[in-house]
Amino acid sequence: MSSARTYPQLQLRIDLAPGVRFGPGKADLLEGIDTLGSIAGAGRLMRMSYKRAWELVGELNRCFDAPLVDASKGGSGGGGASLTPLGKKLLKSYRAMQAAAQTAVGREMNQLRRRVGQPAAG
Amino acid sequence: MSSARTYPQLQLRIDLAPGVRFGPGKADLLEGIDTLGSIAGAGRLMRMSYKRAWELVGELNRCFDAPLVDASKGGSGGGGASLTPLGKKLLKSYRAMQAAAQTAVGREMNQLRRRVGQPAAG
Numbered sequence: 337m338s339s340a341r342t343y344p345q346l347q348l349r350i351d352l353a354p355g356v357r358f359g360p361g362k363a364d365l366l367e368g369i370d371t372l373g374s375i376a377g378a379g380r381l382m383r384m385s386y387k388r389a390w391e392l393v394g395e396l397n398r399c400f401d402a403p404l405v406d407a408s409k410g411g412s413g414g415g416g417a418s419l420t421p422l423g424k425k426l427l428k429s430y431r432a433m434q435a436a437a438q439t440a441v442g443r444e445m446n447q448l449r450r451r452v453g454q455p456a457a458g
Numbered sequence: 459m460s461s462a463r464t465y466p467q468l469q470l471r472i473d474l475a476p477g478v479r480f481g482p483g484k485a486d487l488l489e490g491i492d493t494l495g496s497i498a499g500a501g502r503l504m505r506m507s508y509k510r511a512w513e514l515v516g517e518l519n520r521c522f523d524a525p526l527v528d529a530s531k532g533g534s535g536g537g538g539a540s541l542t543p544l545g546k547k548l549l550k551s552y553r554a555m556q557a558a559a560q561t562a563v564g565r566e567m568n569q570l571r572r573r574v575g576q577p578a579a580g
Contacts, residue, residue: 343474343475344474344480345472345473346470346472346473346555347471347472347479348468348469348470348559348563349468349469350468350469351465351466352465352466352574353465357469399575400573400574401573422573429566429569432566433562433563433567436559436566437470437558437559440559440562441558444551444558445472448551451523452475452523453475453523
């Protein structure tokens, strides 16, 4: 679910509200929920506490005009959860934006790549 | 120096090394150094401690094959600092990538904009 770790690597961050950001971490969390059908499970996969994963989902849900994650099937014991149509749309849109941005900045990133990762002497 | 705060807002983040990121904050810091000729001054403008501003500059300098900021003119008392050619290049390149990415994802962002900022009922 995470991209291969090569540097430099471009990531998109979407500021949704003051202090609330949607970036690769939350995208992976949504993807994990979609795949595993569980907020707790998706959080575990990302080495995130159960509490933290729920907080992030709540924070995201509050930024939109409809929830992104439907956890009504699950209880605090870790029942099921799924992405709503809006959640799926956001995830798909984020991945599409990432790909479009990557293409748009390819040349600049290649130039940057030649200067990164070789520490300055002295 | 900061962009107007409208939401959602796209930001580029470039992962330079594990745990080291270049994004809007560090771009503004470099821009501040370029404008003010002082790391301490640029940090103050961003409500960042003197120590923190220097740490960020040091962290960035170590990621590239040459320094981004030349602070040799200044001492701990807050002497002058300037961007090196590579520092200017990185800042210019980051702003260009931001503009290119923004254009590339314009349509997706507009769709997203319609769903953000109107909290779900209940």
